[in-house]
Amino acid sequence: MIKERDIIAFEVTKIPVGQRVLVFAPHADDETIGCGGTITLLTQAGNPVKIINVTDGRTGDFSKRYDPQEYVQIRQNELRAAAQILGTTDVEFWDYRCESLHITTELIERCLECFYTFQPQLVLCPAPTEIHPDHRTTAHLVWETASQLSFPVHIWFYETLTPIRPNTLIDITSVIDRKKRALQAFPSQLAENHYERILGLNEYRTLSLIQDKYRYAEAFWAVNTAMDHYPSLAQVYLQQQQVDVIHKVKTGPQVSIIVRTKNRPHLLAEALQSIVNQTYSQIEVVIVNDGGNPIDDLLETFRPALEIRLVTHEKSGGEAKAASSGLKHARGKYLMFLDDDDLLYPEHCEILVDFLEHHDLEVAYTDTCCAFYERDTESGDYRLKEKKVIFSNDFDRSAMLFENLTPIMCVMFSNVILxxxxxxxxDIDIYDDWDFWVRVSRKFDFQHLRVVTSEYRIFTDRQGAYAHDNSPKRDYWLGYAFEKHRHLITGMDHVAYQRQIQAKIRRYESRIEELEQQVSALRDHAQTLEDFAIRVRRTLPFKIYQFFRDLWK
Structure with a gap:
């Protein structure tokens, strides 16, 4: 159970010392609005602070007073000026198009490179419950990147347009004038917005603090990725109790999400919560309980937020039969599957519906992030071990005859398919989705969108045995599925698939080379630090050396 003090801050948190700090700002000014005072205190304490400006901010010119490219340059110059006031000159501009930011494999790789190069211990970014889509996407980007790191980081989610429920407060009373000056460094935005009003939120944040000396504070939801109960982003939504403020698309065609489940109520609840969190609202959920225990009580807790129809199998008929039952009862223009052990990210349905509505195609799919959970044999709990994007394949009708395209929840298709x-x-017990996609691909093209919008969860025990292991049963059904469609394979299909494999190998080799260069750079950096430590030990008295050694640790 989450304790009150984990949700509400009654005391201020001291500014950390000796940490490298990475700040993500979706737009130039978010860093100053959300955590300008904290950045100032961090730089004053001697912490290196780097600001990443993710998008170009070109859509912020509501009055259309500037040429778009000129406006982008103006906003960059304003951020440089504000950052200097806050105490840092290390600002990097990524220039992704404003309001078109999506999680892609390329973006995650760029973010990973930034993390491994800068080596931050503390990361500041917008909360995932923010209204603006760029803010939510930036939160997802940081979260996905942090989950793939080989070292832990502290993440502090800050607030801009949407107040959060903080567990961390930073007293910025002593630097409030510096924050005011930094806000004034954005004249292009001051013409459109009243930035000084954010100070009212900073003043309000001292309400839970007892002492009168605190006049202004900035609020954060702090998470340590090293902790044993490191939550999923869906759990952060629940902890924040802010799912009601997610901006939802209220018009559009209905989407039927078919959820197959059997005796996994805790996982089912997490999957359903990820549907609640969708930014697209025209959704019905068809739940197929395939011979499992009753789930009516669980579903009642979600009915206020979701349109749910339950299909119950008295006896388990297997995944394929459950899928067919779901399709039979689905009424949406677009259909998709979500198994009870997987999750959707908030913009999944919105992205796919928007694409299918504006293109002459019946099937589209996105990328997914594979999340590996390891079971603790003592407690029995599953804990997140690592995340990485594995499935990111463009549609290839020939290649689909040799291997499955992507996990099932990535795909959305029109009811015309049926x-x-x-x-x-x-007749097939496992790989039923692969068999379905092969048959669909004989008549329809698929479109791949390089956007990560879901989480494919894989559970292991301490010995490394996967729930999706290479058991004889799975091998049998894999061979069965291949034999079933072998008559469709031509010589050119073999050639096309071979070329695709060769292209993948070249990409992997290129990535390995990049990683080797990064490792070499980190080794050089480590050697430099070690040489410095040796020099310090030789020149300082032993007690002073012990002090700095303990501080370093």
Whole structure:
């Protein structure tokens, strides 16, 4: 159970010392609005602070007073000036198009490179409950990147347009004038917005603090990725109790999400919560309970937020039969599957519906992040071990005959498909989705969107045994699925698949070379630090050396 003091801050948190700090600002000014006072205190304490400005901010010119490219340059210059007031000159501009920011494999790789190069211990970024889509995407970006790191970081989510429920407060009373000056460094934005009003929120944040000396504070939701109960981003939504403020698209065609489940109520609850968190609202959920225990009480807790229809199998018929039952009861224009052990990120449905509505295609799919959970044999709990993007394949009709395209929840398709492929083949027990996609691909093209919008969860025990292991049963059904469609394979299909494999190998080799260069740079940096430590030990008295050694640790 989450304790009150984990949700509400009654005391101020001291500014950390001796840490490298990375600040993510979706737009030039977010860093000053959300954590300008904290940045000032961090730089005053001697902490190196680097600001990443993620988007170009070109859509902020509501009055259309500037040429777009000129406006981008103006906003960059304003951020440089504000950052200097806050105490840092280390600002990096990524220039992704404003209001078009999505999680892609390229963006995650760029962010990983930034993390490994800068080696931050503390990361500041907007909260995932913010209204603006760029803010939410930046939160997701930082979260996904942090989960793939080989070292832990502290993440402090800050607030701009949407107040959070903080567990960390930083007293900025002593530097409030510096924050005011930094806010004044954005004249292009002051013409459109009243930035001084954010100070009212900073003043309000001292309400839970007992002493009168605190006049202004900045609020954060702090998470340590090294802790044993490191939550998923869906759990952060729950902890913040802010799912009601997520901006939802209220118009559009209905989407049917088919959820197959059996005796996994805790995982099912997390999957359903990820549907609640969708920014797209025109959703019905068809839940197929395939011979499991009753789940009516659980579903009642979600009915206020979701349109749910329950299909119950008295006896388990397997995944394929459950999928066919879901398709039979679905009424949406677009359909998709979400198994009870996987999660959708908030913009999943919105991205896919928007694409399918504006293109002459019936099937589209996004990328997913594979999350590996390891079971603690003592407590029995599963804990996140690592995350990485594995499935990111462009559509290739030939390659699909040799391997599955992508996990099932990545794909959204029109109900027109069902006129040609009405159901899953119940003669196959595993890889039923692969069989379905092969049959669909004979008549329809698929479009790959390089955006990470879901989480494919894989659970292991301490010995490394996967729930999705290479057991004889799985091998049998893999061979069965291949044999079923072998008659479709031509010589050119073999050639096309071979070329695709060769292209993947070249990409992996290139990535390995990049990682080797990064490792070499880190070794050089470590050697420099070690040489410095040796020089310090030789020149300082032993007690002073002990003090700095303990401080370093």
């Amino acid at each position: 006129q040609h492929v009405p159901n899953f083949s119940e």
